[in-house]
Amino acid sequence: MISASIVGATGYVGEELVRILSTHPDTKIVGATTQNYVGQDIGDVFPSLRGRVNLVCEELNIQNIVKKSDIIFLSLPHGHSAALTKEVLSYNKKIIDMGADFRFDSKEVYEKWYGVSHALPEVLSDVVYGLPEINREKIKDANIIGNPGCYPTSIILGLAPVLENNLVETESIISDSKSAISGAGRGASVSNLFTEISGSVKAYNISKHRHTPEINQELSKLAKNDVHITFTPHVVPMSRGILSTIYCRLKNITTAEDVIGLYKEYYRGSSFVRIMNKGVYPETRWVYGSNFCDIGFEIDEYNKRLIIVSAIDNVVKGAAGQGIQNMNIMFGLPETTGLEAPGLYI
Ligand SMILES: NC(=O)C1=CN([C@@H]2O[C@H](COP(=O)(O)OP(=O)(O)OC[C@H]3O[C@@H](n4cnc5c(N)ncnc54)[C@H](OP(=O)(O)O)[C@@H]3O)[C@@H](O)[C@H]2O)C=CC1
Numbered sequence: 476m477i478s479a480s481i482v483g484a485t486g487y488v489g490e491e492l493v494r495i496l497s498t499h500p501d502t503k504i505v506g507a508t509t510q511n512y513v514g515q516d517i518g519d520v521f522p523s524l525r526g527r528v529n530l531v532c533e534e535l536n537i538q539n540i541v542k543k544s545d546i547i548f549l550s551l552p553h554g555h556s557a558a559l560t561k562e563v564l565s566y567n568k569k570i571i572d573m574g575a576d577f578r579f580d581s582k583e584v585y586e587k588w589y590g591v592s593h594a595l596p597e598v599l600s601d602v603v604y605g606l607p608e609i610n611r612e613k614i615k616d617a618n619i620i621g622n623p624g625c626y627p628t629s630i631i632l633g634l635a636p637v638l639e640n641n642l643v644e645t646e647s648i649i650s651d652s653k654s655a656i657s658g659a660g661r662g663a664s665v666s667n668l669f670t671e672i673s674g675s676v677k678a679y680n681i682s683k684h685r686h687t688p689e690i691n692q693e694l695s696k697l698a699k700n701d702v703h704i705t706f707t708p709h710v711v712p713m714s715r716g717i718l719s720t721i722y723c724r725l726k727n728i729t730t731a732e733d734v735i736g737l738y739k740e741y742y743r744g745s746s747f748v749r750i751m752n753k754g755v756y757p758e759t760r761w762v763y764g765s766n767f768c769d770i771g772f773e774i775d776e777y778n779k780r781l782i783i784v785s786a787i788d789n790v791v792k793g794a795a796g797q798g799i800q801n802m803n804i805m806f807g808l809p810e811t812t813g814l815e816a817p818g819l820y821i
């Protein structure tokens with residue numbers, strides 16, 4: 476049995492980690508920390524977990540947590556994880572950070588975009604970016620994982636096959652992405668109120684969203700060339716889900732059948748990526764509550780453009796599910812353990 480702790484268990488990602496790990500056959504949850512719910516049963520904080528998980532939320536004491544755990548999921552706002560990891564580095568336990576502290580190769584890029592200094596830059600060269608479909612081999616031996624952002628997961632999985640095979644121009648890629656409001660976390664704020672979100676769609680942080688450098692970093696590695704995409708995030712009135720519609724110019728005109736064949740081959744052995752048949756465009760409700768990333772295509776022959784549509788659940792494949800997929804790989808378990816359930820079609 477793997478002893479797992481969740482630091483920040485009372486957030487949306489923490490809740491999803493507890494939910495999935497509670498039915499994982501090889502894991503026991505031994506610790507769950509909170510700021511505001513100390514001493515409360517997790518089933519009282521999240522009534523859907525009532526009677527399924529016997530866990531009392533504790534105040535964060537990282538030394539206590541590390542001693543009882545084989546793996547620690549850090550599910551805190553960015554800026555906290557690097558300092559906590561520094562405190563427990565000598566214990567040599569596995570750490571998966573759900574936030575942004577370990578996603579960047581460069582300390583400078585992280586500090587510029589996140590506006591905080593990095594507490595543990597010396598480990599960045601050993602940290603692995605936890606996108607299993609791309610980095611599976613490196614994840615096997617990693618001790619610290621930077622779990623990818625939710626938008627980056629949908630965009631990188633959508634573009635990896637065409638970039639690695641040099642099929643599209645790298646200087647004109649656009650991703651128009653829509654996210655559910657749970658992407659903003661569980662903390663209360665006026666802009667996240669039901670009355671502000673329902674019945675409306677808005678773009679935000681155009682050209683300056685913090686996921687842009689993360690997406691560019693990983694796409695550039697795949698393309699072996701500098702990639703700078705135009706990324707426009709939107710909030711839509713849903714509780715879960717991300718849909719990214721990605722536009723890129725083909726170097727040579729091709730057919731949808733050829734693109735589908737390439738993607739099926741590239742993701743052979745990646746159980747959580749499902750490639751749609753011709754003319755089928757994924758919907759967020761098909762992946763709701765699941766660890767799947769569904770990808771569909773269209774070719775705009777007139778403009779020589781490939782349009783890729785990629786759908787994930789932001790708190791599962793975009794966060795907790797992907798983290799557990801990484802844990803499975805790190806501990807030599809089948810990658811799909813505890814994650815097999817299909818989406819809840821709504
Ligand atoms: N939501 C999403 O779709 C995704 C989120 N992420 C990342 O995952 C991480 C968690 O996100 P999410 O669950 O949405 O965030 P939430 O705001 O919902 O939850 C944050 C958690 O951290 C705890 N916490 C906050 N500040 C502190 C602190 N100073 N000390 C100790 N505990 C603290 C909170 O406790 P309390 O509940 O008591 O306030 C809560 O348990 C973030 O880094 C986020 O960017 C990544 C991908 C997708």
Ligand SMILES: CC(=O)N[C@@H](CCC(=O)OP(=O)(O)O)C(=O)O
Binds near residue numbers: 658685708
């Ligand atoms: C809708 C919404 O607000 N989404 C969040 C997604 C951020 C997130 O979860 O990303 P990190 O893990 O990189 O912090 C945002 O745009 O900031």
